[in-house]
Amino acid sequence: MRHIETFSDIRLENQCAYCGKLPDTRDHVPSKILLGKPYPENLPVVPSCLKCNNGFSLDEEYFACLIECLISGTTNLKGLSNKSIVKTLKRQTKLKIRLDNAFVNENGESYFKIEPERIENVILKLAFGHVKYENSDRQYEKPKHLGFVPIHTLTEEEQNSFLSVTELQQSLEIGSRAMQNMYITPNGIPIDNWTVVQEGIYQYCVTSTTENIKVRILIGNYLACEVLW
Incomplete structure (x- = not known):
């Protein structure tokens, strides 16, 4: 900048x-x-x-990880391209589980239940x-x-x-x-x-x-x- x-x-x-x-x-x-x-x-x-x-730290962490998962369309760490986010989710297992549970498949469609x-x-x-x-x-x-x-x-x-x-x-x-x-x-x-x-x-x-x-x-x-x- x-x-x-x-x-x-x-x-x-x-x-x-x-x-x-x-x-x-x-x-x-x-x-x-x-x-x-x-x-x-x-x-x-x-x-x-x-x-x-x-x-704001916890919400920023959730927000950043959610954005990466939304862009990638998955919570699978192998499908994420941002290495920093992958490291964060490996370290923050509760957050990873929270995002996994928010990724929903219904009637053949996949979406995230976000925390607005x-x-x-x-x-x-x-x-x-x-x-x-x-x-x-x-x-x-x-x-x-x-x-x-x-x-x-x-x-x-x-x-x-x-x-x-x-x-x-x-x-x-x-x-x-x-x-x-x-x-x-x-x-x-x-x-x-x-x-x-x-x-x-x-x-x-x-x-x-x-x-x-x-x-x-x-x-x-x-x-x-x-x-x-």
């Missing part, structure tokens, strides 16, 4: 990206478990309190982190909308809309990464920009308009996520 130094108000660094309390550690957003080795350079890092930093509240918890954590990293200031409220869906289930028009760039209509924090990262069209219109953390594995976009703040995330070229405030 391209390194962008922030020049925002230093006081904004004295708040956990997730709860707003004083931070005593730093957290990668996204967590490395969602990425592949070798890891990219200059991974996004946000201030975090220790409670929040540790509090755990998925939503991870997506919300990622969205909070991306907003903090890009805009410097954090979001203080619960989002108005949080959704996720396999991107291949969207129509072509819906996919294009999800992956499109958007005109920025709200003043950005001076010195923030979002301000430095935005594009200006030949007509002088500021637009947002997708940040590719790791090609084909993780990318996100934070958009600030007069109506809302929107975070879009694409994981593994498979799961499309959207959070609106």
